[in-house]
Amino acid sequence: MNSTILGTGSYVPNRVLTNADLESMVETSDAWIAERTGIRERRLVESGQACSDLALEAAQRALTTANVNASDLDLILLATCTGDNPLPSTACLLQNRLGATRAAACDISAACCGFVYALSIADAYVKTGMRYVLVIGSEVMSAITDWTDRNTCVLFGDGAGAVVLGPGSHDAGILSTHLHANGRLSDMIQVPGGGSKAPGSKEILDNKQCFIKMKGNETFKIAVKSMEEAAHEAVTANGVTMSEIDVFIPHQANMRILKAVSQRLGLPQEKLMINLDKFGNTSAASIPLALDEAVISQRIKTGDLVLLAAFGAGLTWASALVRW
Numbered sequence: 001m002n003s004t005i006l007g008t009g010s011y012v013p014n015r016v017l018t019n020a021d022l023e024s025m026v027e028t029s030d031a032w033i034a035e036r037t038g039i040r041e042r043r044l045v046e047s048g049q050a051c052s053d054l055a056l057e058a059a060q061r062a063l064t065t066a067n068v069n070a071s072d073l074d075l076i077l078l079a080t081c082t083g084d085n086p087l088p089s090t091a092c093l094l095q096n097r098l099g100a101t102r103a104a105a106c107d108i109s110a111a112c113c114g115f116v117y118a119l120s121i122a123d124a125y126v127k128t129g130m131r132y133v134l135v136i137g138s139e140v141m142s143a144i145t146d147w148t149d150r151n152t153c154v155l156f157g158d159g160a161g162a163v164v165l166g167p168g169s170h171d172a173g174i175l176s177t178h179l180h181a182n183g184r185l186s187d188m189i190q191v192p193g194g195g196s197k198a199p200g201s202k203e204i205l206d207n208k209q210c211f212i213k214m215k216g217n218e219t220f221k222i223a224v225k226s227m228e229e230a231a232h233e234a235v236t237a238n239g240v241t242m243s244e245i246d247v248f249i250p251h252q253a254n255m256r257i258l259k260a261v262s263q264r265l266g267l268p269q270e271k272l273m274i275n276l277d278k279f280g281n282t283s284a285a286s287i288p289l290a291l292d293e294a295v296i297s298q299r300i301k302t303g304d305l306v307l308l309a310a311f312g313a314g315l316t317w318a319s320a321l322v323r324w
């Protein structure tokens with residue numbers, strides 16, 4: 001028996017930061033950002049709003065569409081690299097706010113791949129007898145963004161997406177997941193300070209070590225190759241062909257990455273789900289945010305074959321194939 005996605009939900013904060021707004025913050029232009037990334041605007045939290053606040057909204061919506069009570073959840077897996085605090089896990093804060101008193105809860109740290117990693121773990125538990133697992137990707141990327149660095153600040157946004165996973169049938173649901181990592185390339189995308197190696201201090205803050213540093217150009221090339229590889233792995237493992245994929249939902253990093261991957265896979269543009277023009281790169285939230293939009297807009301229909309592919313810091317890359 002497969003596990004199946006019983007419901008989806010998402011949430012983005014109200015505050016919009018457009019490319020035009022960024023023009024007054026760093027030396028950039030709407031034209032450069034739109035052409036090089038495909039992003040036109042992104043959402044940012046209001047002061048005081050944290051990862052758990054976004055996660056709560058997305059989770060409640062997913063529970064409603066799944067018709068599952070929070071009190072029936074067995075496990076909450078929250079993928080994030082921008083949790084409310086280092087301790088406790090944001091998943092535990094969420095467990096309390098949802099009233100999911102029976103559920104075990106922990107955070108999953110796999111950067112932009114976090115949601116697919118969490119989905120894979122949830123799938124394994126449901127397949128082996130657990131009933132309801134809430135899987136969330138929630139990020140406040142604005143908290144780890146250096147708003148004076150034009151190389152990175154144009155890319156990221158805040159948001160959350162969630163799914164409720166439960167028992168399904170033999171021929172529908174999560175058909176497979178594949179996870180990968182290569183720690184040799186950990187310096188490609190990193191936040192060097194603020195952890196136990198270089199704890200938060202005035203010096204760390206002054207040197208902007210608590211913000212994302214990225215080798216954008218190298219990352220770009222590896223992202224295309226890795227997501228292509230993970231996508232092929234998913235279809236091969238299930239004995240289907242790429243032409244059978246109905247909807248492709250890649251991690252929303254950069255429009256040029258998404259188009260290059262789908263082109264290499266031979267997937268036409270109409271099968272590619274894109275919403276990064278509105279939200280930017282929301283890291284672990286990006287796939288569930290796009291998935292929920294695809295469900296709400298009825299781009300995904302019952303029986304569709306949905307391919308998820310992610311790539312992120314670590315480096316990590318992953319895929320999942322879902323029969324809707």
Ligand SMILES: CC(C)(COP(=O)(O)OP(=O)(O)OC[C@H]1O[C@@H](n2cnc3c(N)ncnc32)[C@H](O)[C@@H]1OP(=O)(O)O)[C@@H](O)C(=O)NCCC(=O)NCCS
Nearest residue numbers: 028029032036112150151154216217219220253254311312
């Ligand atoms: C970051 C990214 C958009 C940069 O695009 P690029 O085509 O690789 O651009 P480059 O880094 O080669 O820089 C080209 C020039 O644009 C400049 N530039 C960088 N950011 C700019 C900005 N926001 N506005 C204007 N110019 C900018 C650079 O300084 C460079 O100028 P130079 O040639 O005078 O040195 C792109 O590399 C990217 O998206 N990489 C993947 C990042 C990603 O998705 N990471 C997360 C993965 S989960």
